[in-house]
Amino acid sequence: xxxxxxxxxxxxxxxxxxxxxxxxxxxxxxxxxxxxxxxxxxxxxxxxxxxxxxxxxxxxxxxxxxxxxxxxxxxxxxxxxxxxxxxxxxxxxxxxxxxxxxxxxxxxxxxxxxxxxxxxxxxxxxxxxxxxxxxxxxxxxxxxxxxxxxxxxxxxxxxxxxxxxxxxxxxxxxxxxxxxxxxxxxxxxxxxxxxxxxxxxxxxxxxxxxxxxxxxxxxxxxxxxxxxxxxxxxxxxxxxxxxxxxxxxxxxx
Numbered sequence: 001x002x003x004x005x006x007x008x009x010x011x012x013x014x015x016x017x018x019x020x021x022x023x024x025x026x027x028x029x030x031x032x033x034x035x036x037x038x039x040x041x042x043x044x045x046x047x048x049x050x051x052x053x054x055x056x057x058x059x060x061x062x063x064x065x066x067x068x069x070x071x072x073x074x075x076x077x078x079x080x081x082x083x084x085x086x087x088x089x090x091x092x093x094x095x096x097x098x099x100x101x102x103x104x105x106x107x108x109x110x111x112x113x114x115x116x117x118x119x120x121x122x123x124x125x126x127x128x129x130x131x132x133x134x135x136x137x138x139x140x141x142x143x144x145x146x147x148x149x150x151x152x153x154x155x156x157x158x159x160x161x162x163x164x165x166x167x168x169x170x171x172x173x174x175x176x177x178x179x180x181x182x183x184x185x186x187x188x189x190x191x192x193x194x195x196x197x198x199x200x201x202x203x204x205x206x207x208x209x210x211x212x213x214x215x216x217x218x219x220x221x222x223x224x225x226x227x228x229x230x231x232x233x234x235x236x237x238x239x240x241x242x243x244x245x246x247x248x249x250x251x252x253x
Contacts, residue, residue: 194237
């Protein structure tokens, strides 16, 4: 049976989530599906037992494997997994499973309708999220639309995105802001909101059909989000994408 679905899970200091059963829940769902699958966990240079726990899990579950990266941030980690994936469809999802793996069933049928990129969407609602997180999300949507004219996609930041395997290489190859040829190591947790935006921006410029699908999502508290720092970085990256576009850095102009 040919490999149908690759699931990429970026991981930075995720030992607690693994111990609480996140990989088990992914396995328990995918093992009941009729298609062939693989799960690629990409460790982003974790300082805890993330890599060791994943290796132990993979040793007992043949569809799982680990890639070890130096600590270069979530975007680089996701891109590593996407390039390593061999499935006809490639999905990346977060280790905390804020969007449960079962929501995959809502995305996959759209590929039969001719779409190339199918992404999970929380709309404008953030269930159980604190007020500051909701305000941050709404502000990002308004600024993104203002700066990039990105009005046809409501939620670019949901960490539950899938791609036709044949589209992954061309999209990553045409990134400008997140071109990883000379990516240096980073310190501490990083939130790279511009990566998700740039990926979708390039996908549309390349002519790929993008579908946004509502999915379940539950806020999980994370110290990785710094309201002021990450908001300012997000705005700066939107401006950098727009500036690069005006210079002709992206296809389709």
